[in-house]
């Protein structure tokens with residue numbers, strides 16, 4: 332059964348084989364943004380795997396962000412499992428987002444991040460949805476705050492990108508926030 336999560340301005344939906352070319356194009360730095368650019372070329376989308384089903388399993392997943400006004404695909408949200416202890420209850424979803432440049436600054440990213448957290452709380456038992464971003468990525472920090480995430484901590488020197496170590500700021504929504 333395919334996933335579709337409707338908001339006011341955007342919809343999250345499963346990735347389909349028709350999206351493969353688009354996703355390959357979006358893996359270029361000019362699309363995914365400098366904060367998501369680790370200088371590592373991404374392998375092309377596995378078309379055979381995609382033909383077998385959507386990009387979701389018990390450890391990670393990805394959905395397309397679609398603008399409702401014109402049905403255009405404008406980016407992706409993704410998540411993966413983080414563990415803070417050996418028991419299932421200590422798992423958390425770590426989410427990420429990238430919108431194409433033209434779609435930024437219209438509130439779509441905020442709604443998409445709210446929707447993906449709502450979706451993960453509704454469809455799994457985990458207690459925590461988290462996200463981290465560069466301390467200089469003010470648009471993402473503001474967007475996460477508007478999407479209901481709480482700022483928690485700065486992780487010093489935790490990410491190596493563009494020839495330097497970067498500090499990240501951590502945000503989370505708990506199921507009972």
Ligand SMILES: CC(C)(COP(=O)(O)OP(=O)(O)OC[C@H]1O[C@@H](n2cnc3c(N)ncnc32)[C@H](O)[C@@H]1OP(=O)(O)O)[C@@H](O)C(=O)NCCC(=O)NCCS
Nearest residue numbers: 364429430435436437438439440441464469470471473474
């Ligand atoms: C980060 C991103 C997801 C935000 O989504 P978006 O749709 O552009 O964001 P929104 O329009 O919902 O909100 C952005 C907020 O940040 C603010 N903002 C934008 N640029 C800013 C800046 N340079 N300084 C401070 N605030 C900024 C906006 O004013 C807005 O807040 P407001 O509504 O209070 O005015 C999107 O811009 C994106 O995909 N960027 C590239 C990839 C990326 O950085 N992903 C996150 C990596 S961890």
